[in-house]
Amino acid sequence: MKLPFSLLLFCFFLIACNDTYKNKSEAVNRIPITDSANFNNDANKINPYSPIDISPMDMSYYPADYPKLKMTKSISTPPMARVIYSRPHLQGRKLFVDLLKYNEPWRLGANEATELDLYKNVTIQNRKIKAGRYVLYCIPDVDKWTIVLNSNIDSWGLHSDETKDIARFIIPSGHTNNSIEYFTIVFEKTGNNVELVMAWDNVEARLPISF
């Protein structure tokens, strides 16, 4: 029994290596300029409809992995929130200060503005936030981030029209043990607390949300 299992692990390992190698060679061939540079590979040149983004889009639900839970029928309650964001990657750069500057607003993603969908009213730092769609951005500082909910939805990048800010929350930022190549947003539940986790390079910030 052990031999086939180890073979399987080995296959996974090979696949993982292969992907890493590809990413690295792509990074070397490209001059990283911004977090949303154009991705000019051969497959894209002939796609007349929609090229693949260098910073791929992704989504995270709360409850975490909600669509999979729903598929396995192990959940019957509706989802409470989700984030849709694009994932820039480091490509050998340091987050601070190659990519981001302290005290300058950052789009918390790439391409289309990062979107927080709340499917029910929530409370953040004792403030009630209504169900709805919001743009999410931040203003990072050395040891704290300001997280901003803004109503300028369905927009691109960050046009921080502060008149459309709905709420601002200051949260501490910390460090991770390992460097995270791709910017990542997930919801995590620890005990009774739900946090929106934003992590990239060796920095993470957590916004507690009460549902």
Place this chain on the structure above:
Amino acid sequence: MKKNILPLFIFQLFFFTAIAQNNNLPLVDKSPMDMSYYPANYPVLKIQDKITEPLVARIVYSRPQKAGRIIFGDLVKYDEVWRMGANEATEIEFFKQVKIEGKKISKGRYTVYAIVNENSWTIILNKETDTWGAFKYNPKKDVVRATASTQKTDSVIEYLSMVFEKATSGFNLVVAWDNVKAILPITY
């Protein structure tokens, strides 16, 4: 026996190290997600103050690659419900009421599936949102089943692609992959 265990141990060590490096945070998907709006490029137009018509629709989907495979009739079987995407179920959102084959579709979010055939596709809108793939697809929750005409494309399209294109009345959802594109008219 000992000879077998050492390489196994090393491989497992590498394997688990590879995962640990990502702090148990999600890896980047092999089939990346993307979104398309109607009007096309609405977010960019919005920040450039170039919007001439209101926001009507958006599709959020994941983009599998052809990767050397024959797609239609092989990877995607004819006459079977296909998830028309990857990972999370493909989702279309209408920001106002629209019509598909004359049927009124209320503003809101829907999952999208397709039944592919050689000469036309059936595009399905379904009420069961926030789900994964088409594994629990339930036809009882269908909102509409409409026919999309197909055409051969001039070139091979590596990644599944979806865009909205303006039409003489309303707009079209264009779904393209490999050497086929399907066109679903949407009106007001």
